Amino acid sequence: MLIQIQIIIGTLSVILLLITLELIRKERLREEYSILWLFTGLAILVFSLMPEFFLSQFFTRITGIYYLSAVVLIAFLFLLLIVLHFSVVISKLMDRNKELAQRHALLEMEFKEMKRHTLPHGVDRS
């Protein structure tokens, strides 16, 4: 039972790591996220390789959780952090996007005005 879970989780984390590495190689993932994902993948891999620690009396006694729930819980917390981080990034991007759109529109308007003034006979080629 335990060994099966170990294999499943271990395989998943290896796949996750491979995908992350591939994305980094293709420069599809920015550094800050790649570190986060590599760390996540490694953390899960370590948990699947070292079930002894998570089954130990010591760990169970201080946390009150068993191996599987520990992995799920920790993975879930990581995901929560990542998703929250994404919300922050998206908010920032949306803000910048708005600023850019406004600046673009203002500049375009100014540009058309200038063009109208410099072109002879008031030709509007816009």
Added chain:
Amino acid sequence: MEKLAKKILVIIPAFNEEGSVEKVIEDVKVHLPQASILVVNDGSTDLTSEKAKAKQALVLDLPFNLGIGGAMQAGYKYADERGYDIAIQVDGDGQHSPEEIPKLLQAMTQRNLDMAVGSRFIGDSAYKSSTMRRVGSSILSGLISLIIGQKVTDPTSGFRAADRKAIRLFASSYPQDYPEPEVLVFLRKSGLKMGEVPVRMNERYSGESSITKMRSVYYMAKVMLAIFIDSFKKGLSE
């Protein structure tokens, strides 16, 4: 100084308002001939921009839809950069009567306001609206009145005039999603003076309210949450 004519800009945010934008521009020209008119075309997919240009209005074409907050802020940025003294927001759907603009301007000088807001609900303005909206509106105005310590009757009114100080403030920061009620709180936090003026408003010429009956409860909850978060922001910055 006071004798000098003030540079006035009428900002008309418009998203797919081809049915009404011409009429609004014409009305503004009749009632406020000295003002420049800027239509902020918020990524319309219809002929809003062309129709406004044909009416000799200035048109600021946003590359895509930013929503009313982003559109109005773009207008304020324009007003700020071109040195306008007063910026007046008039919705592109024809809900606001440009003939009421002088009332806003008058109130600003007489009561020394940084922003004058046209209100449907004070005075003898007989504005028809559903019970649902009335209830929602009064809860919202009660909440905002409480937060800013000043009586507000029509917090969602987008019919407003802003002076130089307010223009500069809005150009640098303007709420996104539900700007009208949030601006009132924001203005107070920034120490600017706001006052309401009774005005008459029309049924819209075309289009639909951005707040449909079905969604009004949802809208209310979100506005209140946004305002709650705004007051929290203050706590953090000070």
